[in-house]
Amino acid sequence: MADIKSFLTNDHRACDDLFAEMEQVASKGTLADAKSIYETFADATEHHFQMEEKVMFPEFEQKTGMVQGPTQMMRHEHQQLRSLMKQMGEAIDNEDKNKFFGLTETMMIMLQQHNMKEEQMLYSMAQQHLAEDAERIIMMMESIIVD
């Protein structure tokens, strides 16, 4: 059976892997070396955010009527994470390693505590409320076009 919780949780892990690889590459060479893996990471993360913001969150809000609740807070945190990723890109362009690793440090904690809230609470709620539509919702998430 399709499962929204494990689908999105697995996507978190995929993004985590890219993040770890980006840090590895950046720590070994110059930041320019890490630019392409940074872009892959940022694209994958943006894709994940939009799967939630365009598909899962609205479905959840419609079903539960909780419009100002957890989904709104997750959107807010997505914005915080987007601002960090943008600054990481700038640090790469400026070859500023101290800035870059300072940002990845913050990004890591922000991202992990965000993931934790989603995986341990929001996704569990979503899976319970949206179980019967899970297959359709996952298909829609897979087919979004990222702006």
Next chain:
Amino acid sequence: MNFTGLSLEQAPPLSAPARFFITAPIFGMIAALLILWTDSALLISRYSIESIAITHLFTIGIFSMVMLGALQQMLPVLAGVSLPKAAGVAAFSHITLVLGVFFMSIGLWQNDKNFIILAAIGLGLGFFSILIAIILAMKKITFFTPTVKAMMTAVAFAFVIVLIGLHLLGAHAAGNIGNLHMALANTHSVWAIFGFAGILIIGVAFQVLPMFYVTPHFKKFYNNVVIPLIMFGLSAWMISQLFLPEFAITGKFVIGLFFLAFATAIIKKLKERRRPIIDVTVWYWVLAAVSLALGVVLWPLDTYLKADHIMIVSVLIGGGFILSVMNGMLYKIIPFLVWFHLNASGYMNIPTMREMIHEKMAKIQFGLHLLSLIFFIAFFWIPVMIKVAALTLFVSMLLLEINLLIALNYYRVIKKRKPDFVMEMNMEEVK
């Protein structure tokens, strides 16, 4: 299933945990000064009044402060609940605890009944106000992870040890030291160290090691089994020391064994971590694990060794394990919270965590911390070392305080600027 109580609430105001965090090193400095000025012969015995007073500057003034601050911060993130009236409860609990610790030191030192009673009132109000708020928040939890269960267990232990502690203070004030006094004092200290601090640190490590350093997660078996077994060990030890003292050592071995397993797990997980960066907080975790391992191996043996060796165990477990974990984690938590609160209120141009805590300063502080531990242990053979140890501890705590205040000062300074933009407006653009 009922979700009405569930919310992913925003973190408490920065002041709520921060006031607890920045108080901790101050008590470290006070403890160091008292050690410096006390006759070292009095400090070698764990039961001397001076030892008890100084111990509580560490356990309440530093450890409890940091744990209570951290619990307020972690409950919203890890369990989705926050404390009722978070800012008010934090302010009240903080001030009463601070006064309570001061009164306790004065009361014990001067053998002044009135101060001891004031201490009991202050500490009772300080601990119970925040513990009850934490328990009320925990009642709303709907998803139970191993970390959440560990936090609940630790809080239950905290509740009991505070009750026992108040009873012990009352007995001191009344001059009524009965037969049970020593057994209760032992239970109070062992449950406080292993039940409250130990279990909380294990539970939090399940989450923060993977989160900060991208280590592999702890195995499910480990998550589910270690804490119940430690609870079993702590209960078995308590019952046996009351009724069958010759078997109490078995309980110690059980508790020690699982903490030893935890210490090795920390080292193993850190070795397998995927973040390439080594910072001072990794050093702190390694020092904590090594000290814990040595401490729990030595602890059951104190029955066979000179009774004074228990003081080495306290230095290893209290200073080497608990203080190291807390010191290291403060270097992560404070700059992250400063960043988080500023960013959440629309500030974009914020120094990174690395710019808030200078790695070099943090490394010097780690070196001082390590030296003070070595000096405190050397004291058991070379009496004069206690003075050197106390001085080193003082400077280490002072530098920790400075490092943390530098990070917090960024919040104060940046908050005076106009935010770069208002988050809500941007939210509309996203939609």
